[in-house]
Amino acid sequence: MLLRIASNEEQSSIYGPGLRLVIWVQGCTLVCKGCWNTQFWPRKGGHDRTVESLVEQITKTEEIEGITILGGEPLEQAEAVHELILQVKEAGLSVFLYSGFEHHELNDTQQACVNASDIVVLGRYVEEKRDVNLRWRGSSNQILEFPTERYRGIQFEERGECEVIVEEDGSIRVLGYPDPELIAFIESMN
Amino acid sequence: MSLYWRCNSSAICSLLALDEALQHTSSIQWGNRPQVLVTIDKLRTASLNETGKTTQQKIEDVKRLTTLLSELSSFASLPRQISIVLEGRNISLKLEGNRYSASNLRASSQEEVNRMNAIASKAMNELSAKYREALQTAKDQISRQEQLLDGLANALSAEELEARRAQLSANRDALLKANNEELKKQEEQLRAFAKEMNLEVKKPVRLGRKKKLVFIRR
Numbered sequence: 133m134l135l136r137i138a139s140n141e142e143q144s145s146i147y148g149p150g151l152r153l154v155i156w157v158q159g160c161t162l163v164c165k166g167c168w169n170t171q172f173w174p175r176k177g178g179h180d181r182t183v184e185s186l187v188e189q190i191t192k193t194e195e196i197e198g199i200t201i202l203g204g205e206p207l208e209q210a211e212a213v214h215e216l217i218l219q220v221k222e223a224g225l226s227v228f229l230y231s232g233f234e235h236h237e238l239n240d241t242q243q244a245c246v247n248a249s250d251i252v253v254l255g256r257y258v259e260e261k262r263d264v265n266l267r268w269r270g271s272s273n274q275i276l277e278f279p280t281e282r283y284r285g286i287q288f289e290e291r292g293e294c295e296v297i298v299e300e301d302g303s304i305r306v307l308g309y310p311d312p313e314l315i316a317f318i319e320s321m322n
Numbered sequence: 323m324s325l326y327w328r329c330n331s332s333a334i335c336s337l338l339a340l341d342e343a344l345q346h347t348s349s350i351q352w353g354n355r356p357q358v359l360v361t362i363d364k365l366r367t368a369s370l371n372e373t374g375k376t377t378q379q380k381i382e383d384v385k386r387l388t389t390l391l392s393e394l395s396s397f398a399s400l401p402r403q404i405s406i407v408l409e410g411r412n413i414s415l416k417l418e419g420n421r422y423s424a425s426n427l428r429a430s431s432q433e434e435v436n437r438m439n440a441i442a443s444k445a446m447n448e449l450s451a452k453y454r455e456a457l458q459t460a461k462d463q464i465s466r467q468e469q470l471l472d473g474l475a476n477a478l479s480a481e482e483l484e485a486r487r488a489q490l491s492a493n494r495d496a497l498l499k500a501n502n503e504e505l506k507k508q509e510e511q512l513r514a515f516a517k518e519m520n521l522e523v524k525k526p527v528r529l530g531r532k533k534k535l536v537f538i539r540r
Contacts, residue, residue, distance in 0.1 A: 143529055145536055264539060292539035296512060300531035301454040302504050311539065317515050321508065 135186065135212040138171070138178040138204060142193045146293040146308045148228035148251060148268065149283060150197035153190050154307070157213070160205035162232040166259030168270075172204040183212055187219045198226030198250070207231045210241040217248045226250040226282055228268075232257065250282040264292040264309050337400055338362070338500075340449075342456035344406075349445040353405030353412050362390055377481040387489070409441055457501055464494045509533070 138158040143151045156169070158178025171177065190199055199220055206213045206229060217227050229249040231242075234256075238246065246252050253274050261271040267290050269276065278284040294308035296318075304318055341359050344352055365387040375383070402417050468490055475483060509526075516523045516537055524536040 143527070143534075145524075145527070145534075289540075294537050296535045296537060298505060298508055298512075298533045298535070300501075300505075301458055302501070302508065303454060304508070310537070311519065311521075313519060314515070314521075314537070318512075321511060 133183045133212045133215050134180045135183055135209055135216060136175065136178050137181050137186075140186075140189075141297075141307060143196060144200070144295055144307060146295045147200035147202070148198065149226070149286065149288075151195050152198050152200045152228065153193050153196050154200045154202070155186070156202055157204035157206050157209055159208055160203055160232070161208060162205055162256060164232060164257040164259070166262065167257055169203070178204075183215045183219065186216060187223065190220060190225065191223050196225065198228060200228040200230070202230035205232055207233055207238070207242040207245060210239070210245055214241055214245045214248065217245055221248065228252070246277075247279050250278065250280045252277045252279060264311055265290060266309070267291055267293065270309060338460075338496075340453060342460070343449055343452035346452050346456070347445070347449050349408065349441070350449055351407045353407050353414075356401050356404065358390070362387070365390065377479065377485070389492075408445055409438075411438075457497060460497050461494070464490050464497070505533070509535070 136158045138156040140156065141154045144154045145151055147154050156172055158172055159175035160167075160169075160173045163173060167173075190196070199216075201213060201216070213229075217229070220227055227249045228251040229245060230253045231246070232255065233242065234254055235243075235246075246254070251268075253269055253276055255271075255274040258271045258273050261273050263269075263272045266272065267288055278286070292309050292311075294306055294310040294314065296314075297305045297307065299305070304321070306315065306318065337356065337359065341352075341355070344350065365383065368383050368387075400417055403414060404417075405412060405414050407413070468487075471483070471486055471490065478486070512535060513523060519539075522538040522540065524538065527534045527536075
């Protein structure tokens with residue numbers, strides 16, 4: 133089964149508990165105003181990966197306690213995402229799923245993805261409700277749920293986090309929820 | 323939703339890589355290519371022209387070249403001022419911190435200032451990308467040359483082999499030094515900014531050759 137993905141990041145520490153392998157899927161028709169990841173909207177971008185090859189990469193990645201799936205809109209590829217979630221859970225790892233959909237919009241397969249995940253963030257990104265002090269969410273309307281027992285009751289501090297990755301060649305990537313000033317600063321480092 | 327964002331950013335720490343990058347950048351050129359780069363061109367040509375030279379002379383050529391290359395790969399040896407041509411305009415850039423910037427631009431209107439800023443921003447992005455490519459290409463070339471040299475081990479005298487290996491090794495050291503200085507400067511800048519913004523920085527994580535810094539806002 134194929135999943136259209138945009139990118140992945142091994143060992144990120146800002147998209148859920150512990151170190152996680154993060155997968156951005158490619159393609160989203162929700163087109164939230166103010167979305168930061170507009171490059172992941174078109175279905176034409178990115179590249180296809182088989183669920184099996186992703187699972188192989190995930191299980192070989194050291195020190196992670198789970199994966200985080202975001203995008204793009206993961207639940208617009210619900211069948212492949214569901215298969216991925218099941219295989220990752222079978223390997224003993226946890227799953228954190230992001231979706232712009234709300235509960236009442238989900239079909240059976242999409243609901244199954246939510247139910248099988250250990251943590252989910254649901255709801256559109258709403259620019260007017262952007263809050264850089266939230267943990268794991270971009271806007272205050274987005275809800276955080278714990279469908280399984282794995283992280284239920286977990287204590288976490290609300291705080292804004294972003295990960296600045298300096299590659300060997302000097303290029304910089306920023307993941308997470310940065311202040312606009314940080315983005316402007318890095319752009320000015322040219 | 324969360325952000326996945328990428329930008330091109332390089333601190334220019336190697337005049338050699340900058341020179342190479344400018345040769346492949348369409349929107350920006352040297353206004354006055356620094357004399358030291360002309361000297362290096364001559365030394366490079368001399369070290370390639372080996373006719374009639376003794377091994378000792380060849381070794382001396384290589385030593386002069388590699389010494390200069392190594393010196394030039396240091397951030398400290400960058401010229402304080404360089405001149406470039408952007409959109410047909412001569413622009414003088416001064417080194418401030420680890421960035422070259424123009425402080426004496428004159429424009430007839432705010433629209434013209436905005437237009438020039440947009441052009442400069444685009445050109446610097448292109449230059450940054452080419453600069454990184456130049457550094458990587460140079461590293462790859464050294465690796466290839468080392469492999470070639472290994473294959474020639476039986477055809478060269480011990481002295482020639484030693485001289486060529488020393489040259490490659492010095493070039494690699496110079497490039498790595500430039501690269502490391504660039505990364506160090508970048509991290510210093512990022513940490514200084516975090517402090518200014520009152521952001522906490524978690525202990526950096528190294529993954530292979532890349533480094534991750536986590537900024538926390540409480």
